[in-house]
Amino acid sequence: MEELSKDLNTNLQMLEEIFKDVDDLVFRLVELGESKTKACFVFIDELIDGARLSEYAIQAVLIDDKKDFNLKLFTSNLIKNLANREITISEVKEEEDLGNIIDAILSGQTVLFVEKEKKALLLETRGFPTRGISEPESETVVRGPRDGFGENLKMNMALVRRRIRDPKLKVKMKKVGRRSKTDIAIMYIEDIINENILEEVNKRIEQIDIDAILDSSTLEFLIEDNYLSPFPQIEVTERPDTVAASIYEGRVGILVDNTPFALIAPVTIGAIMQAAEDHYSRWTITSFIRLLRIFAVFLAALAPAFYIAMTSFHPGLIPTRLTYYLGASRINVPFPAVVEAFLMEITIEVLRESGTRLAGPIGSTIGIVGGLIIGQASVEAGIVSPLMIIIVAITTISVFALPNYEWASGFRFIRFAYMILAAIFGLYGIMLGIVVLFVHLAKMESFGIPYTAPYSGLGLREGDLKDTLIRAPLQKLKYRPRFTLPKDKKRMGDIKNGKEE
Amino acid sequence: MEKKNRISNQQLKALLVTTVIGIGILSLPSEVAVALNNDGWIAILIGGLIPVPFIMIMDRLFKMYPKKSYFQITKEVMSPFVAYIFFIVFFIYTIVVIGYIHRVFAEVIKAYLLENTPIKVILITMLVAVSYAARSRLEVLARVAVMIYPIILGFPIFLLVVNLPNLDYTNILPIFQLDIKQIPNGIFTAYFAYLGFEITTLAFNITEDNTKSVKYTLRGLFTVIGVYLIVFFVTLSQYGVFQLKRGIWPSIDVIKEVDLPGYFVENLDGIVLAIWVLVVYSSLGPFFHTSGIILKEIFNTKTHEVFIPFLIPITFVISIIPDNLVVVTKVMARILEYLAFIVSIILPVVIFIVAYIKKRRVKT
Numbered sequence: 082m083e084e085l086s087k088d089l090n091t092n093l094q095m096l097e098e099i100f101k102d103v104d105d106l107v108f109r110l111v112e113l114g115e116s117k118t119k120a121c122f123v124f125i126d127e128l129i130d131g132a133r134l135s136e137y138a139i140q141a142v143l144i145d146d147k148k149d150f151n152l153k154l155f156t157s158n159l160i161k162n163l164a165n166r167e168i169t170i171s172e173v174k175e176e177e178d179l180g181n182i183i184d185a186i187l188s189g190q191t192v193l194f195v196e197k198e199k200k201a202l203l204l205e206t207r208g209f210p211t212r213g214i215s216e217p218e219s220e221t222v223v224r225g226p227r228d229g230f231g232e233n234l235k236m237n238m239a240l241v242r243r244r245i246r247d248p249k250l251k252v253k254m255k256k257v258g259r260r261s262k263t264d265i266a267i268m269y270i271e272d273i274i275n276e277n278i279l280e281e282v283n284k285r286i287e288q289i290d291i292d293a294i295l296d297s298s299t300l301e302f303l304i305e306d307n308y309l310s311p312f313p314q315i316e317v318t319e320r321p322d323t324v325a326a327s328i329y330e331g332r333v334g335i336l337v338d339n340t341p342f343a344l345i346a347p348v349t350i351g352a353i354m355q356a357a358e359d360h361y362s363r364w365t366i367t368s369f370i371r372l373l374r375i376f377a378v379f380l381a382a383l384a385p386a387f388y389i390a391m392t393s394f395h396p397g398l399i400p401t402r403l404t405y406y407l408g409a410s411r412i413n414v415p416f417p418a419v420v421e422a423f424l425m426e427i428t429i430e431v432l433r434e435s436g437t438r439l440a441g442p443i444g445s446t447i448g449i450v451g452g453l454i455i456g457q458a459s460v461e462a463g464i465v466s467p468l469m470i471i472i473v474a475i476t477t478i479s480v481f482a483l484p485n486y487e488w489a490s491g492f493r494f495i496r497f498a499y500m501i502l503a504a505i506f507g508l509y510g511i512m513l514g515i516v517v518l519f520v521h522l523a524k525m526e527s528f529g530i531p532y533t534a535p536y537s538g539l540g541l542r543e544g545d546l547k548d549t550l551i552r553a554p555l556q557k558l559k560y561r562p563r564f565t566l567p568k569d570k571k572r573m574g575d576i577k578n579g580k581e582e
Numbered sequence: 583m584e585k586k587n588r589i590s591n592q593q594l595k596a597l598l599v600t601t602v603i604g605i606g607i608l609s610l611p612s613e614v615a616v617a618l619n620n621d622g623w624i625a626i627l628i629g630g631l632i633p634v635p636f637i638m639i640m641d642r643l644f645k646m647y648p649k650k651s652y653f654q655i656t657k658e659v660m661s662p663f664v665a666y667i668f669f670i671v672f673f674i675y676t677i678v679v680i681g682y683i684h685r686v687f688a689e690v691i692k693a694y695l696l697e698n699t700p701i702k703v704i705l706i707t708m709l710v711a712v713s714y715a716a717r718s719r720l721e722v723l724a725r726v727a728v729m730i731y732p733i734i735l736g737f738p739i740f741l742l743v744v745n746l747p748n749l750d751y752t753n754i755l756p757i758f759q760l761d762i763k764q765i766p767n768g769i770f771t772a773y774f775a776y777l778g779f780e781i782t783t784l785a786f787n788i789t790e791d792n793t794k795s796v797k798y799t800l801r802g803l804f805t806v807i808g809v810y811l812i813v814f815f816v817t818l819s820q821y822g823v824f825q826l827k828r829g830i831w832p833s834i835d836v837i838k839e840v841d842l843p844g845y846f847v848e849n850l851d852g853i854v855l856a857i858w859v860l861v862v863y864s865s866l867g868p869f870f871h872t873s874g875i876i877l878k879e880i881f882n883t884k885t886h887e888v889f890i891p892f893l894i895p896i897t898f899v900i901s902i903i904p905d906n907l908v909v910v911t912k913v914m915a916r917i918l919e920y921l922a923f924i925v926s927i928i929l930p931v932v933i934f935i936v937a938y939i940k941k942r943r944v945k946t
Contacts, residue, residue: 537725
């Protein structure tokens, strides 16, 4: 920890030495008052809001150059007086540690050095180009708030804070990344959250020692429980209302600078299968859709595997007439069902990948060329059977029906494993795969919370199914979900609309 | 709060039900019908009540030595030599059970799903899959059990509903025509279908609230009895007692009889059997896990995981020793019945008596 010297020039030379070859570092020398006390503003050009700096800091100290800074009042503690009486920037801080000063300059603050002072003044002048608030692209809703996170941490925190006006909402700021020094904010409500979860989150973030955190995904992969699993163990969202709702449930929201994706921990299967809109629509349709989603999980993972198993091993299990039709449609197909299925599934994955990387209009061209033309032509060319096209389409659509992208991707991936199992062992292989998946999921934990909750026990008795398997009417959801083991369990009082005696 | 290495009583109940219900249910109706004709339900009922006193005994034992596992208690109560003999008997029991269940289930799979696949391949794949579960903590098995629990409960209800149109209830009559001498035999046969409860009682010491463990275990046991009774009555009224006696796996065959219009699936037995893989898996898991735990106690290692890979070939060999299904059901099952009798009844009683006397002596 290096300290500042009393001599302004020494300090500036020291900075020049450290920031050698950094040409965007600006030194702005000024003279204060009649005594012409030397002072210097140091900042990085593009990280600051220039107008703010000149108007509220430089102008403020220079405008009144007749003012006698030699007055006893001033000379005794010039830095403090500048901060208290002259500079009109909202956030000002005294600092004497060189390391912190360098961090401040790099993060976009302006540092004011004054002659004969061992302290410098940090001025909050951060201002850099950011994208405004826009609609979240990966999680759109028909009904509900449409603001999404941006790349600016402060803005994102504001979006969350606007939804929780509670002094118990705690915001812990941390810097992660040896070189990137990325700001992250850990948000939670003190009297709801379970300490063990919070402690675990803090402990894991403390342990991180990495060059740079460019996106919240880096952080996610470094603090999750089982990094070999294909399934996400931390929820990712770009919706501030989702983060706020999770914080109210007793979970931790982790916001990372420079990315619109916030993290939420812990997560369970019950929570991962929920979409943002679930709580904004009526309970009947939402309950129905939630059940559909569970069905969609099985379709996404198993549809092609079932096709393979049925056509190659158990034609007796499907209705006889369908078997005839299937046989007739496959009569020109030269491959076994598994090759056929792999061919089509891989084609659709390639299509999807190319579609994602391309911009809107070109992307839809890919969709038409890929989906319609290849599908139609490959059936006519006799490479695949029409039923296979249906299966592939169903699978792909089902993947999109799952609200969590990473979770859906997990199933997209293990689908191929199931296809291989089905090709070797038929239905038996599929079931073996399912049961191993069950065990794998049951083994997983997210910050000490069983990943399979509430389906595996935790919270089952207390009624967590009411807000996971289905969504009961709001009146029935008086308690917070139990999987987070919240300290404050009740979130709603009794409601008697029109039932008063 | 769910603490580390703890299971809730609900999970304990689910664990009991999933462990007990496995392959026994597939052949149980015909076995009790052979012994007691139409009154097989008496055997199912009484056989299901036999475990009750032994569950109580285990509970008392764990209360005498709180926070200790069954094997630690055995070590403390018995002389080391006797304790090791107990362990070895228990170990042999578990691996024979694993071998037996595997073999029977592989035969079922071969008969209904994979006619052309060699039985050894089915055995090996199942063993490897189960070993994955056995490597984890009991807590994980309990979670899996809760997930599979609704499937098991759904099975008898499903069976009942789809069979309702073509059941002939007169087949249930006449009741109480039983031969008294046959009752013990029938009960013994039925008791065999309840094996697995002794594995679950080992978890008494890791439940969150062990004052209620017995209550939940008994609830689980009664659930199993209920499931067995429903399956028995459905198969009996479907087939009549004479045909039921000749069936090998009447509980599967009965699903074959279902033919309702509008089904997407034509032969339900294949689908139901495929789903039954989950159920059998969940009863194999705890046995496999326990055999690993016993080895851990014998060799005093830190974890049981290291032994699981070695158990795969051992259990595989045991499961392929019998030449055919007849040997499995007639010889292997007999051996197993005696082993089960020793492990689930005699061992706990002996340990309990010795422990009781020792505690008495300390007090006076």
